[in-house]
Amino acid sequence: MKIAIILFSPGGNTLKVAEKIKQFAPNNFCVQLLDITGREEIFTRKQGTRFLEETVTDHDLLLIGSPVYAHHIQYHVQDLIRQLPRPDRKWGELAAAFVTFGDISSGIALNEANRLLEKSGRKIIGGLKVTAEHSLTRLLDSPINNGKPGHEIDEIILNFWEKIIARLNKDINVRELKNNMNYQPKKDRVKAHIIFREKLWQKFLYPKISIDPEKCTLCGCCVTKCPVNHLQIINQSLCELKTSDCITCGNCVVNCPQKAMMMTGNIDKFAEMVQQYRAGKSKIASNEFPKNQCF
Ligand SMILES: Cc1cc2nc3c(=O)[nH]c(=O)nc-3n(C[C@H](O)[C@H](O)[C@H](O)COP(=O)(O)O)c2cc1C
Numbered sequence: 001m002k003i004a005i006i007l008f009s010p011g012g013n014t015l016k017v018a019e020k021i022k023q024f025a026p027n028n029f030c031v032q033l034l035d036i037t038g039r040e041e042i043f044t045r046k047q048g049t050r051f052l053e054e055t056v057t058d059h060d061l062l063l064i065g066s067p068v069y070a071h072h073i074q075y076h077v078q079d080l081i082r083q084l085p086r087p088d089r090k091w092g093e094l095a096a097a098f099v100t101f102g103d104i105s106s107g108i109a110l111n112e113a114n115r116l117l118e119k120s121g122r123k124i125i126g127g128l129k130v131t132a133e134h135s136l137t138r139l140l141d142s143p144i145n146n147g148k149p150g151h152e153i154d155e156i157i158l159n160f161w162e163k164i165i166a167r168l169n170k171d172i173n174v175r176e177l178k179n180n181m182n183y184q185p186k187k188d189r190v191k192a193h194i195i196f197r198e199k200l201w202q203k204f205l206y207p208k209i210s211i212d213p214e215k216c217t218l219c220g221c222c223v224t225k226c227p228v229n230h231l232q233i234i235n236q237s238l239c240e241l242k243t244s245d246c247i248t249c250g251n252c253v254v255n256c257p258q259k260a261m262m263m264t265g266n267i268d269k270f271a272e273m274v275q276q277y278r279a280g281k282s283k284i285a286s287n288e289f290p291k292n293q294c295f
Pocket of ligand 1: 008009010011012013014015066067068069070071072100101102103104105106107132133134135136206247248249250
């Protein structure tokens with residue numbers, strides 16, 4: 001059995017899960033792991049389909065990994081699924097998505113991935129969600145879920161494989177499976193569609209990065225850590241490129257040795273939201289249980 005795992009992981013959590021999926025795959029499975037984070041072909045040259053066609057090797061099962069951003073799968077992963085070639089002799093017909101989220105809500109991410117994968121001609125045979133460190137809270141004194149995921153997810157990954165293996169070459173009730181992944185109450189699903197709109201939030205609500213040219217030594221750390229190639233050093237100055245928008249992952253801020261990168265804007269409001277979440281009074285968190293779950 002050949003497996004292709006394609007993932008996007010700005011903060012590294014989704015990559016950790018993908019690596020565990022690869023590690024716990026049965027010995028006779030051949031697994032290709034493709035991390036698209038920071039790939040020029042996708043974010044600079046915008047040649048997603050060509051890149052996928054040239055890079056992904058033939059497989060029976062495709063696994064797609066994404067972080068949850070604003071209750072959805074991150075929009076670059078949505079785009080990636082839309083760019084997938086239709087199943088054929090090289091591109092397998094079976095698919096499953098896995099997502100990591102920062103404990104607040106996994107929203108409708110799995111639903112959304114399933115819908116897009118089905119639209120691409122694939123059959124859904126499973127799904128996985130894992131709670132992890134909230135990457136944006138790395139900017140605060142104590143991040144939510146600091147250090148996760150770790151060994152606590154080993155069992156769920158093994159369960160995920162058991163379920164997938166049991167469904168290979170079998171007729172399964174895909175509708176029932178998808179219904180199980182439709183676990184959010186209707187009001188939360190409606191909110192995800194109407195209120196949590198990632199691109200709008202990036203534009204108007206999320207904090208913005210700002211560069212202090214006095215402190216910046218042009219070391220290039222932020223350039224290499226930016227998952228969407230939004231930053232570039234041009235003519236001895238650090239620039240934000242309009243060709244690839246910032247997705248507010250916070251990598252540039254947490255990795256800048258000179259502390260020249262900052263987040264400005266609604267940081268206080270964000271910190272307040274995190275406090276409300278910790279006090280169990282969050283208006284945006286769902287009562288999701290269990291947080292780690294495979295389908
Ligand atoms: C802009 C942004 C939006 C996020 N939105 C959510 C969210 O809606 N719900 C949640 O639980 N976590 C949210 N998170 C946290 C990420 O889903 C979580 O940290 C994830 O594991 C990041 O994966 P990565 O390390 O692979 O990038 C958000 C993080 C960022 C940066």
